[in-house]
Amino acid sequence: MSRAVFLHAAGDARVAPFNLREGAPGETLLDVAAVGLCGSDLHYYKDGGIGSAVITEPFVPGHEFSGWLTEDLPELGLARGALVAVDPNQACGHCEHCEAGHPNLCPEVVFIGAPPHDGAMTERIWVPTSQIVAVPQEFTPTDAVMLEPLGVAIHAVDLAKPRLLERVALIGCGPIGLLILQVLKAVGAGEVLACDPQPHRRELALKLGASKAGASVEDIAAWTQGEGLPLVIEATNAPEGFRDAVRAARIGGRVVLVGIPDGDTYVLPASEARRRGLSIKFSRRMGHVYPRAIELVALGKVDVEAVVSHRFALEEGPDAFRRHAANEPGMVKSLIYPPQQSERRGQGG
Incomplete structure (x- = not known):
């Protein structure tokens, strides 16, 4: 019998036997190669849910994952044993939001690894064949896992x-922030001024292309003589993240909020955003971006x-x-490996 990581409630993660369900028509069975521990997984662990997605019974998390095919998929040109990635977002495809090109906003989405749908922190998983993403032969399990957060x-x-x-x-400068940093540099953005309270993350941001990295938004204010910058991207788990993004923005600037705050609540003095006349966008998941994510990794741009x-x-x-x-010092991004994959981890995974 397989084993899996289960989240029972806030602060309660356990490893226990897992009964793999029967596959449904249109599904393919994968041997899980590796699975990432995402910030949203941590919100389920710390808060017991995210908005309406609440843990009501034990479930298996894990939506960032790669796996090996257990059968040939001639329709995708893939043979048994091929390494693949998986898009965890199964939108309905026919609502007005899907038809408008926003499957990430589909209200009827079935999302692998969000309660009540079990994810990939186990040994094997059935996934819709339509959500399997072929990757270059030279990709490692790590490369394939990281396509999902890179897509975000x-x-x-x-x-x-x-x-x-x-x-x-x-x-x-957590995992999503560090990937955003690299994408910004790849698309021709200029100087990136970063902030994060953890020294090891600031150091990594500098290595990956940030011009400066400070401990707080006050550093950004000092570097810009209090004027702020025209574009701010926020990728924290802090309720103060929205507030700090506003304080880093110049008058008439743009702010994109990517992070999910602990407790599902923002802390924001409204006057600071209003008096700057800011344009605010909220980012959720992703659209059809896997081809670009694959190319960025394959070309070494990320x-x-x-x-x-x-x-x-x-x-x-x-x-x-x-x-x-x-928030143990040194932690940035963790991958979890099923037992049968331990011998393959030395192959760059």
Whole structure:
């Protein structure tokens, strides 16, 4: 019998036997290669839910994952054993939002790894064949896992529409923030001024292209003589993230909010945003961006491996949640590996 990481409630992660369900028509069985521990997984762990997606019974998290095919898929030109990525977002495809090109906003979405739908922190998983994404042969399991968070970063930058050589403030240098940073540089943004309270994340931001990295938004204010910047992208888990993004923006600036705040609540003095006359956009998941994500990794324009700081065996999954929730120094991005994949981890995964 397979084993899996289950979230029972806030602060309660356990490894236990997992009964793999029967596959449905149009589904393919994957051997899980690796799965990322995402910030939204942490919100389920810390808060017991995100908005209306609440843990009411134990479920298996994990929506960032790669796997090996257990059968040939001739319709996709893939053979058994091929490494693939998976888009976890199964939109309905026929509502007005889907038809308008916004499957990430579909209210009828079935999302792998969001309660009540079990995710990939286990050994095998059935997925809709239509959501399987072929990846280049040279990709590692890490590359394939990181396509999903990279897609979130691409979508955020699409919404931001940075102008050529435009200076940008980046609030938060966690995994999504660090990927956004690299995408900004790839599309021709100018100087990126970053802030994050954790020193190791600031150091990594500098290595990945930030011009400066400070501990708080006050540093950005000092670097810009209090004027702020025309474009701000926020990628934190802090209720104060919205407030800090506003404070980093200049009058008439644009703000894109990507992070999910702890407690599902923002802290914001309204006058600061209103008096700046800011344009605000909220970013959720992504659209059809996987081809660009694959190309960015394949061309070496985004280094996804640099963002991964820790790797855990499946049995260590609860410890990974605990350490991330505690903001343990050195933690950035963790991947979790099923037992049968331990021998493959040395192959760049």
